[in-house]
Structure formats: structure tokens, C-alpha cells
Amino acid sequence: RIATGSSFHVKVQxxxxxxxxxxxxxGDGTGRRIREAIEKRRLMTVTxxxxxxxxxxxxxxxxxxxxxxMDYKDFACPWTDRLDPDYPAMCLPYQNSLNPAPDVALLxxxxxxxxxxxxxxxxxxxxxxxxxxxxxxxxTTARWIPGRCAVPxxxxxxxxxxxxxxxxxxxSTKKTRECKGEKCKEWQKKTRCDSxxxxxxxxxxxxxxxxPFPESYPGTDPDDPAECKKGDAELQWLMCGxxxxxxxxxxxxxxxxxxxxxxxxxxxxxxxxxxxxLCVKGEVTNFFVAGRSLPLPVIFATLGSQLFDSSxxxxxxxxxxxxxxxxxxxxxxxxxxxxILNGIFFxxxxxxxxxxxxxxLFRKRFGPFAEVLVSTxxxxxxxxxxxxxxxxxxxxxxxxxxxxxxxGIVISTVIIxxxxxxxxxxxxxxxxIIQAAIGWTxxxxxxIWIQNNMPNYVGVSAAYPLGDKPIFADGxxxxxxxxxxxxxxxxxxxxxxxxxxxxxxxxxxxxxxMAAKTPRVAKYGCLIAGIFTGFLGVMNTFNAGTVRALYGPxxxxxxFVASSCSxxxxxxxxFGAGGAPDTCNAIPVPGxxxxxxxxxxxxxxxxxxxCSRPDCH
Numbered sequence: 001r002i003a004t005g006s007s008f009h010v011k012v013q014x015x016x017x018x019x020x021x022x023x024x025x026x027g028d029g030t031g032r033r034i035r036e037a038i039e040k041r042r043l044m045t046v047t048x049x050x051x052x053x054x055x056x057x058x059x060x061x062x063x064x065x066x067x068x069x070m071d072y073k074d075f076a077c078p079w080t081d082r083l084d085p086d087y088p089a090m091c092l093p094y095q096n097s098l099n100p101a102p103d104v105a106l107l108x109x110x111x112x113x114x115x116x117x118x119x120x121x122x123x124x125x126x127x128x129x130x131x132x133x134x135x136x137x138x139x140t141t142a143r144w145i146p147g148r149c150a151v152p153x154x155x156x157x158x159x160x161x162x163x164x165x166x167x168x169x170x171x172s173t174k175k176t177r178e179c180k181g182e183k184c185k186e187w188q189k190k191t192r193c194d195s196x197x198x199x200x201x202x203x204x205x206x207x208x209x210x211x212p213f214p215e216s217y218p219g220t221d222p223d224d225p226a227e228c229k230k231g232d233a234e235l236q237w238l239m240c241g242x243x244x245x246x247x248x249x250x251x252x253x254x255x256x257x258x259x260x261x262x263x264x265x266x267x268x269x270x271x272x273x274x275x276x277x278l279c280v281k282g283e284v285t286n287f288f289v290a291g292r293s294l295p296l297p298v299i300f301a302t303l304g305s306q307l308f309d310s311s312x313x314x315x316x317x318x319x320x321x322x323x324x325x326x327x328x329x330x331x332x333x334x335x336x337x338x339x340i341l342n343g344i345f346f347x348x349x350x351x352x353x354x355x356x357x358x359x360x361l362f363r364k365r366f367g368p369f370a371e372v373l374v375s376t377x378x379x380x381x382x383x384x385x386x387x388x389x390x391x392x393x394x395x396x397x398x399x400x401x402x403x404x405x406x407x408g409i410v411i412s413t414v415i416i417x418x419x420x421x422x423x424x425x426x427x428x429x430x431x432x433i434i435q436a437a438i439g440w441t442x443x444x445x446x447x448i449w450i451q452n453n454m455p456n457y458v459g460v461s462a463a464y465p466l467g468d469k470p471i472f473a474d475g476x477x478x479x480x481x482x483x484x485x486x487x488x489x490x491x492x493x494x495x496x497x498x499x500x501x502x503x504x505x506x507x508x509x510x511x512x513x514m515a516a517k518t519p520r521v522a523k524y525g526c527l528i529a530g531i532f533t534g535f536l537g538v539m540n541t542f543n544a545g546t547v548r549a550l551y552g553p554x555x556x557x558x559x560f561v562a563s564s565c566s567x568x569x570x571x572x573x574x575f576g577a578g579g580a581p582d583t584c585n586a587i588p589v590p591g592x593x594x595x596x597x598x599x600x601x602x603x604x605x606x607x608x609x610x611c612s613r614p615d616c617h
Contacts, residue, residue: 045067047064048064049064081126082124092239095118095160096116096118096122096130096147097140118130120132122149124151131159133159135161136148136150143235144235144238155243156246160238161234165230166559167230168228171598172597175226177217178216179213179216188215218561232559233559233562236562236596242463242596245559246556248611249611249613252401255401259401262396262397266415273427274419274427276424279426285356288357288511289355289356290426292351294512294515297433299515300528302428302512303339303530306506306509306512307530310393311385312332314605314606318602318604319331320541320544320545320548321544325471325472330496331499331537332533332535332540333534334500335499335530336538342513343525346504347519347522347523348519350513351521354514357375357514358378359371378505390416391409393408394409395606399603399610425515443536443539444539446543454617455545456549461554464552476493550604551604560596562596
């Protein structure tokens, strides 16, 4: 408003990308936090622990990695004699292809040998001869620097080219595997020459010895290079210096005893479920709410079975294995809180209202339209829970009997549907007693044994140089704790909150509360089941660390997508045959793929729980 009292308006338009911009408020620390987050998203920043400056080789093996003090003096790399000492920090095995870094001698302060002189007569320090074949040349020509000869991978793999077993990538999508950004284009240009749009190759760095920076990875399928395939780990040894994955030691025939036990268990559960048909007697109340007759032990068992189902038992192991403890622990914590909240606030009044289904409540309060609306919403939401449980059942069946997972899901669905539709909630409740007694005992005793006899976190390795610990508290408090996976704190807290409050509308929980013999039974059944099975689920989550240790990124079974690095990567460790301090390096290598995206095994949890041969663990 100006002095005359009149007013004027200025037309203002926001920036086109305003929705993507960070809002800075003076003095609130936003800028500092963003800068810190960006710094953390550098893959690995290594400094000297005394000076804080860029890292240089140290005889004691100590370094500061991403702000954390690390000690690599005891780093064990039993295959060092197969790694080329000319390129220690790159951790590449002996092969007859030229190194992709033109100034390798300057980078690593080592003599620049000529790998092309190596053939089948070349012998590594441990007495291993190089393997030469057309297959090696064919595979390396497509995705790496062409070469016919290379040292075989240590372990059970017969040659330099790895056999791999896992189909899909877990942490990336086709879109993120495409390298189309400005930084990618810069490195693609730097590493290519003598082709359209690129300069001529200099004489000291010709096209033949270059490893072009990929336009997308993994590049296994020429027609769709961004699609993950089983062959992604073929060059895991040659490109990354990570030994080829070892095959799981048990075949399908070895699970015959377990398979028979599972079949017997399924048959007994089905017979118990079908026998409840005699108790239904055509009564709607018997079918939907078990005649409102379930005592406290049955309510405890059936509510606990819904909490500690296949999603919470196997699902939280899978999440904890692929990510970390909090990602798996969020499931039993959230569901346990939900039952406790339900017992405190809702179980008793819902039972007193003598309802048949949860939508009945909304019909009584708001009319038939609300009943139909709530029914539709709850059916759709329950389908997701049901799908998760059926996938878990189908996964077990398909693993034990070596069949397609979809076939296992169909078989599980038909059996469970058969006895559920026959006896209603009575059949489900009384089969839950058998399943809970066997399943809970197995998980409780098994967890105690596993935690006392097996490792419960991943150790340090060439593929996973930072290692693990049983729980990272940052997984529930720091949005960048699982970098580059975005905002772990939001994902984990969202899981806890959604399960804790969202399951208050869960059909399976509330149907059992309505079926309780008295309101008091409904209340205390929820409280006891929430505390006990929530605790059991949290216990079970620690087994995820064991799965990571046995089948995770540092294990002999680990598979990696070769050629999936960022453009600038820092390799740290003591590699090569020269010994410390000459081979202790932490050197940024631009544009050279020397690591890979880990591919978690979707059956890792079942392998840990079922493998019984001496060489399994």
C-alpha cells in the first residue's frame, strides 16, 4: 500500500521447477544439512586418520572411510596371489587384456607391465596357470576389454567366467540402470574414440585397450542392456576381482525328508480344518465368528498366528537380509503395536457389539452405504496381506519341490481355500493352534541355536569393505543411513506406523476379537498375542543378520552385477602380492567398473533354515 492509500498487485509466477527446489530459510541449518547429505552420497570418501587429508598408503592399514575410523591391517584376502600386483588397488585378477587406465603406473606408483604377453604358459604366484578359450574372448568382447586368457576364479568355479544363479536385480530399476545424465555422457565421451561423434584415439591409448563407459548396465542382453539376467555375474571375477559365486550345496533331492514333513503338516492342517464342518451346522454365527465361543488359549494362538504369519516370519528375514535389521524388524514391531492398541481400545467394545464382520459396525452407525464402502475397501486392502502370505507359502513349496513359484502359490491357495470355505473361522482358528505350536517352537528354539552357533552380521571383504554389525541404529534415525537407497528412516517409520494403526481395521484381527468367548478374552488375547509374537518376530529378525553373513555380499555365494559402478569410485584395502604398505591403497578410479551391484538371493532365508550338509555354513 502506497502513501495515497491505493494498492497495486504484481503478477508473480513461480519457477517452473519450484516443486523440486529446496526451501532455504535463513539460519535454520537447511543448507548445511543438504550439503552434508550430498557429501554422504559420495560412494566412499577416504582420508588419513591423523592429518584428515587425502589418503596415502599406511603400513598400519588405518583409514577414515565416510567419517568412520576403519582398520584394514587384518584384512584377509586369501586369493591375493591371483590378483595382478601391477594394479593392487583395482583388485583385478591376472589376465592378458590391457588395463583400461592409461596412466596406471602414475596412479598406483607401480611398474607398467604388458599383460598381452600372458598366455596359457603364464603361472601366477600360487602356481595357477591362466586359462585360455574362445568363450572368454566372446564374453569379454561384449562387455569388457577383449582377452583370451585369464586366471581362474578361486573356489569351486572351474574358470574365469562365472556361473550365476539369480535372475533379478533388487536395488535398481531399468530406468536407474540407464546412464543418460550429463556425468555419464562425459565419461562415455572420454572412454570412446574413433567413432561417430568422438575424437580420434591417441596413439598411447588406442581403442583396442579401452573399456567404454556403459550407456546402461548390466549389458548382458544386447537387445535390452538395462534388463537384469542370470548372466550378470559372468564377469564378476574379471571385472571386479570378486570370486565367482559358489553354488548352493544341496539339490532338490536332498530336501525329500523336509518335503515329506511339509506334506504331512499340510494334510493334518487340512483335515483339522475340514473336520470343523461338523461344528458349523449351517449356522452363520458359527461360520463367521466361530459361535462366539473361542477361549483365551485359542484366541491367543489364532491372533498370534495372524501376526507371525509368513510375511512376518519369512518376509522380515528377506527384508533384513536385503537391507538391514530395522527394515525387517519394522514388521513385527508395527504388528505387535497394532494388537496391543487393539486390546487397549477396541477389542472389548467390538466383542460386546455382537458383530459378524467389521463392516457391520459401519452399517449400524452410518447405514448400508457405509457398510458397502468399508467392505470394498477392506476386501481390497486384505487382498495385499493375503497375497503376501500366499507368496510365502508358495515360496516354501516351490523351493522344497523345485517347481515354479507360481505353481507353489496356486497349490497353497487351493488347499487353504478348501478348508477355510468349509469350516469358516472355526477351521482357521483350530488349524492356527497346531501351526502356532509347531511354528513358534521352531522359530524360538531355532533362533537361540542360530544366534549361538552362527555369525549374525556380515564381515569385511573385498566386495563389502565396510562390513556390518547386528543393528545399525541409524536405520531408524538417519534418512541417509542406507545410501544410496533413499530415505530409510521414512520407509521404516512408515512401515511401523502404517502397520500399527492401519491394522486396527484388519479383518483378520477383528474377526477373532468378535469370535472371543467374552469381551475380557478378546482384550487380553490381543495384549498377550501382541507382546509374545511381537517379541518372537523381533527375535527372528536377528536371524536376518545370519542370512546376510551366510548368503550376503561378503559370502562365497554373493553375486554382483559387473559394470554397475558410479563414474568415480574409491577402492580401499591391501591387495596384491607386494604386501603393506605398498599395496594398501585408497585411490579414486574414474570411469572404471571395479565393483558391482549385489543381487540378493530371494531364497537365502530358506537356504539358511533348511541347509543341513556340513559344507552349508
